[in-house]
Amino acid sequence: MPPAALITGYLALTVLPLVLAVAFAERLPGPLRAGGIALGLIGFAMLLLQFVSSGRFEALSSKIGINHTMRFHQLAARMLLLFLIVHPLLFFVPERIDDVPGAARMLVRMLFSDYMLSGTISLALLLFMVAGGIWRHRTPVKYEIWRATHVVAAAVVAVAGAHHVFQVGNYSQVIWLRSFWWILLAVALGALGYSYFVKPWLLARRAYRVFAVRELGERIWEVVLEPQETSGQGAGIKFAAGQFAWVNFRAGALPLFDNPFSISSAPGELPRIRLLIKARGDTSGRVGELKPGHKAYLDAPHGNFTLEGRSADALYLIAGGIGIAPIMSILRDLAYKGDKRPVSVLFGARNSRQLVYADELERLTAVLNLKLQFSVDEPGPDWAGDVGELDAALIERALPLAAERCLCLVCGPPPMMLAVEQHPRVLGVPPGNIVYERFEYD
Ligand SMILES: Cc1cc2nc3c(=O)[nH]c(=O)nc-3n(C[C@H](O)[C@H](O)[C@H](O)COP(=O)(O)OP(=O)(O)OC[C@H]3O[C@@H](n4cnc5c(N)ncnc54)[C@H](O)[C@@H]3O)c2cc1C
DSSP states (O other): OOHHHHHHHHHHHHHHHHHHHHHHOSSOOOHHHHHHHHHHHHHHHHHHHTTTSSSOOHHHHHHHOHHHHHHHHHHHHHHHHHHHHHHHHHHHGGGGTTOHHHHHHHHHHHHTSGGGHHHHHHHHHHHHHHHHHHHGGGSOOOHHHHHHHHHHHHHHHHHHHHHHHHHHOSGGGSHHHHHHHHHHHHHHHHHHHIIIIIHHHHHHHTOEEEEEEEEEETTEEEEEEEESOSSGGGGOOOOOTTOEEEEEOSSSOOGGGOEEEEBOSOGGGTTOEEEEEEOOSTTGGGGGGOOTTOEEEEEEEEOOOSSTTOOOSEEEEEEEGGGHHHHHHHHHHHHHHTOOSOEEEEEEESSGGGOTTHHHHHHHTTTSOEEEEEEESSOOTTOOSEESSOOHHHHHHTOOSOGGGEEEEEEEOHHHHHHHHHHHHHHTOOGGGEEEEESOOO
8 A cells, every 4th residue: 555545544544533423413512622522533543543553564664664654653642642631621621711720620520530530541541651652761661661561551541542432422422433433443452462462373383493693793693594494384484675574582472572673685595584683782682692493583574675666777875883784685685686777885884893794795896886885983993994974975975876866775873864864865866765764763
């Protein structure tokens, strides 16, 4: 489904409850109360749709990319929270605008009445979830704990919210609207159940095992995986060069413990798959200890950092540090396919020990029409290449052809992405021809 159709479908589904309420209502309330009801209806529809934009559904992430999917999920969460906070306020605060303490007392009484309790629980938990998502990095809470809490809280928010809608919402007594909420609630909980119960079961049936692990650079490991079964269901996944997998190295395939890693091998190397992993934390920090035969579960393919469906006369690939992983996949695939278009790779890293695959890149120049440009922040005494950040001058020098004829793919850590983001635009690469993959969501 193209992105425009996804956006239209999303808008239609969020407005549909309002349309149904207006179409079948016996009488309409005054404008402020109507505004409160509208925000409640739209906000709750957005809330249930959040379960689908969780980044777990390839049909979404492969169309608009994982970065856009997650950014959408975060922004929609903030917007729907605002709608649902204003929703009860519009019912009576404007009428009591000159009596703020009275309005506050009434609000508290209302929120804690038995009648409203499910709505209040749902709203309070939602506030906790959104705040937790925004400030997660500033707390010592482990990622897995945050994620488990997020999932359980999401289910409670949806069920308590639905209880509130059915119990309190006058318009939700209309059969069409009632049916709409039941269907959307089933979709939301179904999406959660699929991700956390059905999917792990499916992944366990086509498990992978570690074939080899080798250290390629400073705290950077290449992990080679192969399917446990070489035929039938276990024969492995299909992917387009540049896509990523949710990888779980722990016992059982419970997705609380999976991490996103780009596939660095080409589809031509299937059924084996290579990952390039930089030791950063709990999981990635232990990758070097993995032994051959260790089980791994791969939920893939995800993401749209690929050349699929994109055409250009030349390719401009910009990688920062570990961002070289999906770019290697693309280059290896181009070599497999004998692509003769001009390709330029600009690869920046902290030091030359982190310029992994530099030798293979040099070798690829014999097969591809490839221009290489390396830069490091901390040059050693033997370093003869560029030094420093990927700035405008360096980016311009590495351009393979006139900017407007290039497709530019950029992948790296957040600070590098921010620095690079402006330059291809300045150089004239059309914004639609620049694809970004961020290795962090916020
Ligand atoms: C699309 C995508 C592709 C990526 N490809 C690669 C790659 O090819 N090679 C590579 O080394 N790294 C890659 N990363 C980054 C990698 O996912 C994180 O470094 C890794 O998840 C850190 O987990 P940890 O348990 O080692 O660290 P932790 O100490 O648990 O966390 C370190 C940071 O990583 C983030 N993180 C942890 N777990 C997850 C998770 N499950 N999902 C999202 N973020 C998480 C947390 O926000 C935390 O701030 C990619 C990230 C994304 C989003």
